[in-house]
Amino acid sequence: MTAAEILASLKAIPDGEWDQLEALAQRIVADARAGPSVLTRIVGSNQPDLQAKASLVLGQLEELSVLPWVDASQHLRGEARMLALARASSAYSSMAERSIAKLKKSLDKREVLPPPRLSGEVEERPPRVRECDAAYLVLRRWMYPGESSLKYEQNRSLYLQLEDEERDQDIIEYDKTGQWEDFR
Amino acid sequence: MNDAEIFTRLMQLSASDTAGASQLAGAIAADARTGGEVVVGEWVNAAGGHAPNLAFVAADLHETSMDAMLRHADGVSPALRARFFDLLADAGAQLLRSLLAELRPLLDDSLRLPKSQVLPSPARDWRTCDEAYVLMRRIVPAHHRQDPPLPAESDFTRMAASDRDSAIRALKGAKAATPRE
Numbered sequence: 001m002t003a004a005e006i007l008a009s010l011k012a013i014p015d016g017e018w019d020q021l022e023a024l025a026q027r028i029v030a031d032a033r034a035g036p037s038v039l040t041r042i043v044g045s046n047q048p049d050l051q052a053k054a055s056l057v058l059g060q061l062e063e064l065s066v067l068p069w070v071d072a073s074q075h076l077r078g079e080a081r082m083l084a085l086a087r088a089s090s091a092y093s094s095m096a097e098r099s100i101a102k103l104k105k106s107l108d109k110r111e112v113l114p115p116p117r118l119s120g121e122v123e124e125r126p127p128r129v130r131e132c133d134a135a136y137l138v139l140r141r142w143m144y145p146g147e148s149s150l151k152y153e154q155n156r157s158l159y160l161q162l163e164d165e166e167r168d169q170d171i172i173e174y175d176k177t178g179q180w181e182d183f184r
Numbered sequence: 185m186n187d188a189e190i191f192t193r194l195m196q197l198s199a200s201d202t203a204g205a206s207q208l209a210g211a212i213a214a215d216a217r218t219g220g221e222v223v224v225g226e227w228v229n230a231a232g233g234h235a236p237n238l239a240f241v242a243a244d245l246h247e248t249s250m251d252a253m254l255r256h257a258d259g260v261s262p263a264l265r266a267r268f269f270d271l272l273a274d275a276g277a278q279l280l281r282s283l284l285a286e287l288r289p290l291l292d293d294s295l296r297l298p299k300s301q302v303l304p305s306p307a308r309d310w311r312t313c314d315e316a317y318v319l320m321r322r323i324v325p326a327h328h329r330q331d332p333p334l335p336a337e338s339d340f341t342r343m344a345a346s347d348r349d350s351a352i353r354a355l356k357g358a359k360a361a362t363p364r365e
Contacts, residue, residue: 001218001219002218003218003221003222006218006219006222006223007222007226010222010223010226010234010237010238010241013237015233015234015236015237016236016237018240021237021240021241021244022240022244024241025240025241025243025244025245026244028219028220028223028241028245028248029219029244029245029246029248031215031216031219032215032216032217032218032219032220032245032248033216033248034186034187035185035190035212035215035216036212036216038187038190038191039190039212042191042194049199050194050195052199053194053197053199053205054194056202056205057194057205057208057209057212058209059209060205060206060209060210060213061209061212061213061216062213062251063247063250063251063279064212064213064216064217064247064248066247066279066282066283067247067279067282070282070283070286073286074286078295078297078312079297079298079299079301082297082300082301082302082312082315083301085283085286085287085290085301085316085319086301086302086315086319088283088286089283089287089319089322089323092276092279092280092283092323093322093323095247095250095276095279096276096323098254099250099254099269099272099273099276102254102257102258102269103269106262106265106266106269109262111262113262113263113266114263129266131262131265131266134266134269134270135266135269138266138269138270138272138273141273141276141277142273142276144359145277145280145281145284145324145361146324146358146359146361147359
């Protein structure tokens with residue numbers, strides 16, 4: 001899809017038509033992955049000359065190359081398989097570093113974020129979240145992928161019950177050590 | 185670019201033409217990122233009305249919108265930036281899950297590797313499981329205090345095979361290296 005076609009589709013879909021929006025997203029993703037997946041097929045093929053060139057190109061696609069390298073690794077063995085996984089890991093790490101660097105810039109920002117829009121009556125007001133709190137919580141997700149969604153939500157909720165000074169202390173501690181514990 | 189165009193340009197590329205490879209990579213990446221750029225760009229400029237639609241589509245674009253969100257992050261409101269960060273973490277987690285799904289089983293593979301893809305001069309008895317350990321430690325750098333100590337890459341690569349086996353066992357049990365569902 002071209003940019004103009006995507007824009008036209010976005011404008012044509014009425015608000016809240018989630019099925020149509022999901023279908024559009026799927027189409028955009030399928031189109032976006034088509035080019036890199038051509039390279040994946042060649043990397044996993046038996047054409048040594050083309051394989052080397054496809055690897056060279058794929059290696060420059062950054063975050064777009066992670067899944068293609070993982071796919072390619074499934075068709076390779078031994079050193080070639082490890083090379084594909086090493087390239088996937090490296091592309092993932094670059095993207096993680098870019099994202100974490102942005103997040104860390106937000107750890108100093110104390111502006112309070114607007115509360116989520118809620119429809120109808122609510123029994124409990126949502127907690128006050130500052131930009132640094134949101135960044136800290138997302139940073140945990142990047143750095144600690146082993147935390148289950150349920151545990152993350154529990155920790156998030158406990159963290160947001162803390163006073164600002166306590167939250168700040170957690171952020172400073174995390175920034176210093178790169179480690180954290182579950183909140184109690 | 186369609187499949188045939190990519191294939192043709194690859195055929196025309198000489199093996200040593202790194203500039204040509206970069207150009208082709210740039211063209212493929214630009215195509216792949218078009219959707220993310222359009223949706224995220226519209227979301228940044230949306231004055232309320234269509235924002236929920238755009239947020240919904242952006243959330244489903246996975247890795248294809250990461251670059252656009254990172255490039256726009258500095259110029260948007262704190263609330264939108266926080267939303268971008270959440271979506272970036274979601275997309276990152278999906279990539280990590282795929283990667284760890286391939287790497288974790290290799291921690292059980294003791295096949296000797298004559299050459300490492302990640303180290304210039306590995307131990308003589310370097311194995312697939314050792315290589316998988318190094319890669320996993322690189323992509324999951326931090327750890328939880330409840331996890332057992334995991335040797336850093338520089339220590340791991342100097343260890344005897346039996347000590348490396350212990351480190352690999354520790355990594356297999358580490359919460360940090362098990363992607364969340």
